[in-house]
Amino acid sequence: MQLSASPPRLLPIRTCRRVFRFLEDNFFAMLSGLLELVGGVKMVITGDEELQFKPQDNILLICNHRSEVDWIFFWNLAIRLGVHDRIRVMMKSIIRYAPGVGWAMLLLEYPYINRNWATDQDRLARVIQSYKDADIGSWLSMFPEGTALYDKTLKKSHEFAEKQGEAKWNYVLQPRVKGFELCVDKLDPEYIVDLTVAYPELMKGVRPSPFVRGQFPTEVHMHVKRYHRSTLTEHKDHMDQWLKDRFAEKEERLQRFYETGAFEGKPCVRQELPLWRSVVPGTLFNLALCGLALYWLISSPLTACTWFALCTALSVLQARNFGN
Numbered sequence: 001m002q003l004s005a006s007p008p009r010l011l012p013i014r015t016c017r018r019v020f021r022f023l024e025d026n027f028f029a030m031l032s033g034l035l036e037l038v039g040g041v042k043m044v045i046t047g048d049e050e051l052q053f054k055p056q057d058n059i060l061l062i063c064n065h066r067s068e069v070d071w072i073f074f075w076n077l078a079i080r081l082g083v084h085d086r087i088r089v090m091m092k093s094i095i096r097y098a099p100g101v102g103w104a105m106l107l108l109e110y111p112y113i114n115r116n117w118a119t120d121q122d123r124l125a126r127v128i129q130s131y132k133d134a135d136i137g138s139w140l141s142m143f144p145e146g147t148a149l150y151d152k153t154l155k156k157s158h159e160f161a162e163k164q165g166e167a168k169w170n171y172v173l174q175p176r177v178k179g180f181e182l183c184v185d186k187l188d189p190e191y192i193v194d195l196t197v198a199y200p201e202l203m204k205g206v207r208p209s210p211f212v213r214g215q216f217p218t219e220v221h222m223h224v225k226r227y228h229r230s231t232l233t234e235h236k237d238h239m240d241q242w243l244k245d246r247f248a249e250k251e252e253r254l255q256r257f258y259e260t261g262a263f264e265g266k267p268c269v270r271q272e273l274p275l276w277r278s279v280v281p282g283t284l285f286n287l288a289l290c291g292l293a294l295y296w297l298i299s300s301p302l303t304a305c306t307w308f309a310l311c312t313a314l315s316v317l318q319a320r321n322f323g324n
Contacts, residue, residue, distance in 0.1 A: 031075060047265050062193070149172065175244060177239070
């Protein structure tokens with residue numbers, strides 16, 4: 001996807017976005033299939049109501065941050081809703097330098113933050129405005145806790161809660177409200193989707209962490225609840241408290257999950273993957289793309305290497321300039 005996406009960035013932005021949406025649709029369809037069909041990950045998605053969204057809806061998704069792989073499974077939810085080409089995850093800025101994935105996410109206008117509010121707020125506002133200008137519907141996804149829950153971060157969260165005279169939580173951290181409030185204000189989402197993620201392995205003391213221990217989750221449980229913008233009007237001046245209330249609910253929901261092994265609720269999306277509509281075509285497209293790249297590399301190595309060098313140079317330059 002990186003090699004395919006870099007040169008079109010020189011074209012008009014509307015053309016770029018059409019190309020990127022097509023590439024995303026196929027790539028993330030393949031990724032979702034690999035995770036579940038090859039990786040053996042079981043997805044269990046429940047909620048209070050059946051979920052359907054319009055393609056043009058702008059959505060703000062908030063999620064608890066329990067492991068370093070939480071965000072990968074957003075696409076497994078999204079593909080069941082037909083919006084897997086619309087997910088945009090808020091990332092730490094260092095990831096923009098990661099070869100391939102980091103560069104591609106820059107090109108796809110993922111928001112990167114430095115945890116420096118003085119600069120982050122302007123950059124985030126610009127990115128959100130670009131989503132609205134595109135008028136094709138975006139799912140801006142964020143972890144209001146700011147970091148994953150570990151012993152060290154949980155201790156800091158307890159210290160902060162004690163200082164503020166608030167309740168101490170054990171399954172979530174105290175959320176940070178500034179970024180959330182800005183996203184609500186600038187994006188003006190049709191819905192806020194409140195996603196709670198849990199892993200049965202944690203009941204046995206094992207944290208999913210493929211990057212450190214090679215431990216990938218065997219099951220991912222999601223509870224999804226959504227709030228329409230009309231229900232948020234009365235909370236407009238107190239969105240900080242609204243967010244804290246949602247995380248207080250997450251704390252209770254997760255406590256029950258790790259006691260019972262399941263979230264309350266009923267299936268809220270189709271449970272099976274859209275295999276023939278999305279996964280198979282996406283996989284075949286990416287295999288064909290890889291085959292074409294390999295053929296090009298073998299038949300014309302100088303041209304292929306020059307192309308790769310150009311894409312790399314453009315991506316590094318964009319990473320240095322933050323791309324947003």
